[in-house]
Amino acid sequence: MSNGKAKSKAIIFGVGSFYEDRRINLNNEYNIIKFTDNNLNLWGTENNGIEIIPPNKIKDYEFDYIFIASSYDKEIKSQLIDMGIENNKIKSTNYYKSIIGENNPEVLISYVNTSFYVDLNKKITHGNNIESMIIRGVFNKLGYNFYSINHDTLFDDYNLCESYPRMVMGVEPNFPKLCNTYSKAIKIYYATGSYWEYQNCMIKKRTDEVNIKKNANIDYSRLVQPNKSAECADYIIQIGSNYTIQTYPEKLRKKIYLIRQSTFGYLNLDIGTKLTQYSKKDYMWFGSGGNILKGLDLVLEYFKNDSSVNLHIIGGPLENKFEKAYYEELYNTENIKYYGFIPISDSRILELANRCSFIIFPSCSEGMPGSVLNMMRLGLIPILSLSAAFDEIEKYGIVIHKLNVEGIGQAVRESKKIANSKEISKKFEKCYEFVKKNYNEKTFEEDFNRIISEIFKLNGIY
CATH class of the missing domain: 3.40.50.720 (NAD(P)-binding Rossmann-like Domain)
Structure with missing residues (x-):
């Protein structure tokens, strides 16, 4: 301004x-x-x-x-x-600022700057855009001038702030650089997934399993560059669950504050429509890159051999070697359909959500996948690995206890009992109400404001 x-x-x-x-x-x-x-x-x-x-x-x-x-x-x-x-x-x-006063203290963030340039007259289709704008608003309301650079922008030669920031916050690769540049500032790591070492270990383990099984040479996908973000931070704000916290080394866990991410307010269950369109046999997998990381191989293998249920796959991209290894399952299996990428605001998402009863997501490393929470807003019942689950998953869906085809089968068999019960419509509504109440823009803002205010108080700033 x-x-x-x-x-x-x-x-x-x-x-x-x-x-x-x-x-x-x-x-x-x-x-x-x-x-x-x-x-x-x-x-x-x-x-x-x-x-x-x-x-x-x-x-x-x-x-x-x-x-x-x-x-x-x-x-x-x-x-x-x-x-x-x-x-x-x-x-x-790639540099952005929101100034509320010439002499106000400053915070410097390195996250997703494209958020500040989105057209607010259009539906936002990625949660980090909403959350970046909320983060800016919270700091401005607390009296801070807000400076931001994109998480991967080279900043060595730019003058990022007018004065020394009171707090720096962000994600890798820039966050460790900010910590070094502004070592006297309060340092907050904004974590959206599992601890990097745990994630890389799981990706390698699961990819090796697939390569042996399929006699393939699929590359490791979505490996995280080794970094010291969590170690150099004074505090960690973590999207995820208590299970996510357990992926960190024990000495780092006391730094962590959990935050509930937002979902899209324009996605809402119409129970009347769903009850006329849903099929108890239809399941959805909805994810982005990192096909093995997100367990797509496991659901493909299971559903190929269980023709009593149907699988709808949304997202991508498919890695070339993964697509080649699973070509038969993806394109020549009658009960499996691959749709590719569909924006979450697209009407086809609503059509598929009304058709499906369950969303299945056996990821080996996550924070908490927004695709799952947003589909729960449309009534889908979650079938999740612990890595992808929220803390109360047992009340609303099914836990996949083993990341293998047997574990998928056990979870699907349990879901069939729900599908054949008279309680399924109540489950649809229960999932919707839970996410609508607990994972929205307001709860994200409340959590973030509470955490930042507490951190300031711990540092004698009121």
Whole structure:
């Protein structure tokens, strides 16, 4: 926000989609006097009524900042410095700030900056976008100027804050760098999954099992770069369950505060519609990358050999070697259908959720998968590994106790008893009500505000 002051003059380097994603915010904060781009075909034309100039003409104009709106952030910065542009005038659009007062204390976050440029008139389709905006709002309400860089943005040469931040928070790879750069600040690691060493161990174990079984050579997928994020943090805010905490070395567990993630308020069970459309034989697997990590191999193997039930697979991408190893199950098995990626806001998600009775997710390492919680909002009954489960899973769904085909079979057999009972409609409603009440934007904000306020008090800040 401009706080009533004249807007700083800015030149924007880049006129493509990268800029368009950030256009509203930049236009609100700065007086954009020119655009520039390395594409000579654009020189002399206009973008939103503002001239696009060649880069070598930048120094002909008086400006306060030049913002790089391109994925070639590092290369363009080097280009500008070679041209003689002062370092302190060069800013990255991977950098964001929300200032509430000139002399207010500061916090510096490194997480997901694209959140601050989303079009709020459209349905948001990833939970971290909602949660980033809530985190910003909480800090502003607590009286802090909020500075943020994207979690993977190179920041060594950028002036990130006006003064030394009181707190730094984020995820790898930038969080350990922030800890080193601002060693006197309160340091909070924002963890969204299991401890990295546990996750890597499980990925290797499960992938090796699949490679032996399928005589394949599938690469390890979703390995986490070894890091000291948890060790260098003073506190850890963890999305997940008490099981997630147990994946950490014991000496680190006392640092951890659990937080309930949000779900999408536009997903709501219509019990009348569901009861006319659901099939007790239909199950859903809904996940992103890391096919073996998320147990897709196990459900494919089980459902291939149990034609009494149907499996609907949403998500991806499928890793090439995984797809080759499981081609028969994915494409030539009558009771298995693979849909590929479907945005969670798409009407097809609602259609499939109304058709399915259960969501099955035997992940070997998670925090708490948003896909599961959001499908529970649509009435699906969860069948989950402990890694993917919330703490009260037994009240609402079924635990997969063994991460093998036998464990999947045991859980599915248990689910068939629910499907054939008169209580299934109550289960649909119970799952919906539980998630709606406990995993929403308000509960995430309440949890985050409580945790941050407590951390400040522990450090003598009131």
